[in-house]
Amino acid sequence: MDGQPAAGQIAALLMRAQIDDIIEQVAADAAIIEERVALGGRTIADDMLARFLGRSSPLRALAMRQLWQGVGNFLSTSLVGPLVTIALTLVYYDQRVRREGFDLQLMMAALQPGSKAQAATGATN
Numbered sequence: 001m002d003g004q005p006a007a008g009q010i011a012a013l014l015m016r017a018q019i020d021d022i023i024e025q026v027a028a029d030a031a032i033i034e035e036r037v038a039l040g041g042r043t044i045a046d047d048m049l050a051r052f053l054g055r056s057s058p059l060r061a062l063a064m065r066q067l068w069q070g071v072g073n074f075l076s077t078s079l080v081g082p083l084v085t086i087a088l089t090l091v092y093y094d095q096r097v098r099r100e101g102f103d104l105q106l107m108m109a110a111l112q113p114g115s116k117a118q119a120a121t122g123a124t125n
Contacts, residue, residue: 007095 097103 007008007092
């Protein structure tokens with residue numbers, strides 16, 4: 001396990017990344033609120049989207065923006081969620097194999113002449 005992060009260290013790194021994301025989102029929300037206050041309840045993005053859609057109502061533009069944000073969040077979560085789960089599973093099995101020494105057992109079995117591991121891999125001396 002030399003040089004390899006422990007499971008607790010990995011969990012701490014993941015937790016730190018989540019906290020950083022939350023802080024970043026809060027700061028972004030605060031900037032949007034500040035912009036809305038300065039513009040009387042609307043943002044520049046709302047006005048731009050209203051003009052792009054050909055509608056005069058910033059409220060409709062806000063609803064459309066929130067709808068597209070929801071769709072984007074759903075799609076990104078659907079794509080990233082399984083990848084994170086797969087990565088965490090691989091880290092778990094890697095740590096377990098290293099801790100139990102199973103990789104060393106396979107290497108030693110492959111070095112012994114006539115072993116099942118050698119026959120299974122097709123290796124010859």
